[in-house]
Amino acid sequence: MQLGDFAHLRTGDKGDISQVSVVAYDPADYPLLARVVTVDRVLAHLARLTVRRATRYELPGLAALNFVLEGALSGGVTRSLSLDAHGKTLGAQLLDLPIGDGD
């Protein structure tokens, strides 16, 4: 199973910060997401992303997690050399984050 089987995601940006929300389709899956989709797992999956600091906020009322990845946008949208300066494509890359039987 993969994260995309349980959750949908949206990516936004603020300066040099990328923000990715992970929302459970079914609120009953929120405890699983909260247990499995940790900062460490996200950063391990995005192996070539460098960040200065990563924070996860929990929103049980919305069955959602919010990841804030500081320093993820190569200096920020307005001066980045990256093809995707906003980092808009980041969240979709987490759709295949593996969620195994052991989770």
Place this chain on the structure above:
Amino acid sequence: MTARPFVRIGAGAGFAGDRIEPALELVEKGRLDFLAFECLAERTIALAQNARRSDPEGGFDPLLLERMRRVLPAARAHGVRIVTNAGAANPLGAARAVATLAKSLGLGAVRIAAVLGDDVVEVVRAAAFPLIDRDGSSADLPSILSANAYLGAAPIAEGLAQGADIIITGRVGDPALFAGPLIDAFGWSIDDPVMMGRATMIGHLLECAGQLTGGYFADAHRKQVPGLARLGFPLAEVSSDGSAVLTKVSGSGGRLSLASCKEQLLYEILDPAAYYQADVIADFRSVALSQAGPDRVVVTGGGGAPRPDTLKVSIGYDDGFIGEGQIAYAGPGAVDRARLAGAVVRERLALIEAAVADLRCDLIGFDSVDRTDLGMPPREVRLRVSGRAAREVDAARIGAEVEALYTNGPFGGGGVTRSVRPVVAVASTLIPRDRVTPHVVMVEA
């Protein structure tokens, strides 16, 4: 204005280049009281300041007059009042231009309020304010082009209270474009953090327009969006307690669902307990969403803490040039040949001692935006070499060396493109609230 049971407010644009047709559809079929257009990206004001220097009457969103030409006749006919931040670096010039347009369209008396006071470039130039998005202070930035404070909803509500049909601002917090009309309609106190938090929440849900109704959402399986090509923009039917029904006009494309609303509620939010705006530190933790029918979601809850003592300021500054060149490779070994080409360009730029920095080689189709290490080498790939330079002539050397790969590089390169663009970058700081004086100027057509 006297209190009323509910107010209908729509989102007519979620960014400067947004589509106009959905806004017109909302005006004609949405039974709206207000329509807000969010049209001002972070660095747009800095670019607009340059435009205003060459034309003192210019410096506002170049699409504003086309939007108003298309939307104003129906808006006047249906009594829809308009709020937009398309004034950019010159809200007053924009208001005068819209007044002239309204006259030429024969729309009768139209009152337009320009919200001024966000331009704080002289305040910022006169002192060193610590930057909040990096080390250093505003005094370290080379050639500051603009500095604009994010104003709150009060001057928008004031303009509406003075009877304006159209409000044109420069930089304000995006949610304030929606909070201003709600304050005007319901008489909410700007000093009430709970109601300002709810107004901010509703504004935040609406400010990206089509992103609430199925835009930036569609995918296979559980995320299919019907009629995406005819994507309708959202509206909120807001009650006096700060709850709202989010919906769109029947017959429009898209889908407004719990899923799309949850995504938008968290979009570009960092700490959901502390969303900093000029009027409030909004708290979204208690927000509850529930489906009330097809394309209808009820939103309740939300609150906030009293407004911060400082206002966020975006500083636009000249950051030199970015030069870029691209070339495609295909067939077996395409990735290896593209990598060799990138290495050759790097070495040649060093050999000719080109004054370029931060050189970067991306393989589009393989590793340019993918940040995992799960990619498989594709059969076609496009090398993109980019870098910075202080001077345009140096930035141009990057594309020139990529073009030279045609006859001087690896086997089978094709489809070269090259570009140089000036960079207006943005840094952020905070300044004390009392250094900013928002005010309203009325213009009549």
